[in-house]
Amino acid sequence: xxxxxxxxxxxxxxxxxxxxxxxxxxxxxxxxxxxxxxxxxxxxxxxxxxxxxxxxxxxxxxxxxxxxxxxxxxxxxxxxxxxxxxxxxxxxxxxxxxxxxxxxxxxxxxxxxxxxxxxxxxxxxxxxxxxxxxxxxxxxxxxxxxxxxxxxxxxxxxxxxxxxxxxxxxxxxxxxxxxxxxxxxxxxxxxxxxxxxxxxxxxxxxxxxxxxxxxxxxxxxxxxxxxxxxxxxxxxxxxxxxxxxxxxxxxxxxxxxxxxxxxxxxxxxxxxxxxxxxxxxxxxxxxxxxxxxxxxxxxxxxxxxxxxxxxxxxxxxxxxxxxxxxxxxxxxxxxxxxxxxxxxxxxxxxxxxxxxxxxxxxxxxxxxxxxxxxxxxxxxxxxxxxxxxxxxxxxxxxxxxxxxxxxxxxxxxxxxxxxxxxxxxxxxxxxxxxxxxxxxxxxxxxxxxxxxxxxxxxx
Numbered sequence: 001x002x003x004x005x006x007x008x009x010x011x012x013x014x015x016x017x018x019x020x021x022x023x024x025x026x027x028x029x030x031x032x033x034x035x036x037x038x039x040x041x042x043x044x045x046x047x048x049x050x051x052x053x054x055x056x057x058x059x060x061x062x063x064x065x066x067x068x069x070x071x072x073x074x075x076x077x078x079x080x081x082x083x084x085x086x087x088x089x090x091x092x093x094x095x096x097x098x099x100x101x102x103x104x105x106x107x108x109x110x111x112x113x114x115x116x117x118x119x120x121x122x123x124x125x126x127x128x129x130x131x132x133x134x135x136x137x138x139x140x141x142x143x144x145x146x147x148x149x150x151x152x153x154x155x156x157x158x159x160x161x162x163x164x165x166x167x168x169x170x171x172x173x174x175x176x177x178x179x180x181x182x183x184x185x186x187x188x189x190x191x192x193x194x195x196x197x198x199x200x201x202x203x204x205x206x207x208x209x210x211x212x213x214x215x216x217x218x219x220x221x222x223x224x225x226x227x228x229x230x231x232x233x234x235x236x237x238x239x240x241x242x243x244x245x246x247x248x249x250x251x252x253x254x255x256x257x258x259x260x261x262x263x264x265x266x267x268x269x270x271x272x273x274x275x276x277x278x279x280x281x282x283x284x285x286x287x288x289x290x291x292x293x294x295x296x297x298x299x300x301x302x303x304x305x306x307x308x309x310x311x312x313x314x315x316x317x318x319x320x321x322x323x324x325x326x327x328x329x330x331x332x333x334x335x336x337x338x339x340x341x342x343x344x345x346x347x348x349x350x351x352x353x354x355x356x357x358x359x360x361x362x363x364x365x366x367x368x369x370x371x372x373x374x375x376x377x378x379x380x381x382x383x384x385x386x387x388x389x390x391x392x393x394x395x396x397x398x399x400x401x402x403x404x405x406x407x408x409x410x411x412x413x414x415x416x417x418x419x420x421x422x423x424x425x426x427x428x429x430x431x432x433x434x435x436x437x438x439x440x441x442x443x444x445x446x447x448x449x450x451x452x453x454x455x456x457x458x459x
Contacts, residue, residue, distance in 0.1 A: 018045040018046065018048060019045050021419070027364065028364040029364075032367075033367035036366070036421075036426065038422060039411075041206060041371065045417055046231055047231040062074060075288055083278070085299060086295055090223055091214030099281050100291050104226040105130040108239075111239060112138070116168045119168040119170055120163050121140045121169070122159055122169065124155075126335065126377070128377050130376070141159055143155050145380060147336065157196070169197065170201060171198050173201075174203045174205075176206040176345065178375055179384065180340075181317075181413070186218050190218060200221055201223070202220045202223045203224055204224060210344060211310060220241070223241060227297070235290045236293060246281060253283040257283045257284060258280050259273065309416050321338075326431070330350055331350075331351070332347070344415050347412075348412075350430075350434060355373075356449040359371070359410050360448075361433055365440060368425060370413075371410070372409065374409075385407055412426060
């Protein structure tokens, strides 16, 4: 998978309007500043276009699939048209299904519940917990972190060659790391999986917002992603791909919408005829607004020109990496090396700083929001930091005082809505904090590093 480096057209490559772009936040040192949201990898801000589309639909809100009234029919059409929009956005094959879920985590748990009995699952230790942990009822092989894309393919091929070739198998892999932002060789991994009779599911949570994803081109069997990473509100997700395992499995949730016909038996029991469409795994009243939001975001990214968005983001990636490289105390984390293609997700540590302390100072003194911790990818971050990947840790900050070394990292992430000024401010802040230190005193409170409001600023 390559990243476009096409020439930028300034007229179409301005940041996309997002909610919150004019929000100001107080600084502990006094005054206010426009908030610099640089935590896109956790949740990207919703596009203004998405919010406007939802607001236009809101007065026509109605229950889907269950009403003869005009608003119900309108909402049903909106819901199903959104399914078609997402299928087109993902390059789905004619026989693929698009199932709406709550998130990437929900999507992969749904698939885990649908895999055949005795299925062998292969997953790298580098995965986000959403794709590392759902396979509790399967025979799981955890693959060590590769250090090159080629090694990733070789590791998978060796593992698949050693398996029982007669049973079902599934490979789960990320498209772009939520820690390093590095792109994985998805097409090559899919070819290796299929050559050994296995299927493959792509965790595209960090890929879809930054790079086009085409199921047919990548030749993956399923794709999972979340709306809140794709510039839509929280609470919606997608699992798209092959229908056979999903149709053969019991419904993920049993209830209305998943059932096509229910009848009492003579012995007093109940017979159920379940849907074979995506509705089979969409029981209950669906999140129509969330689904419509995803479809709106898909349209917005497509209409903005994904190639141009990718090219602009790559310029931002280069600026951040070059700026951090000028600060010797900063170590950028990487699996595949400096030349590896990546999206706008970069993690690093700063020599002499507790990562939670550094992130707190970025927020309190510069109005910059980043993430610190293990990013729900504990084994990977531990490996990148040179510690035992089995060491315990938490997604949030550890109990380490400011200045103490911590086994966690700082992550800066950005995308289609990021202004240049946010990147400039971030790089200036990193340089000033490393060279001059924090202006305020900080303490640990409930596992978080926070400004000590009772202390005077440092001089």
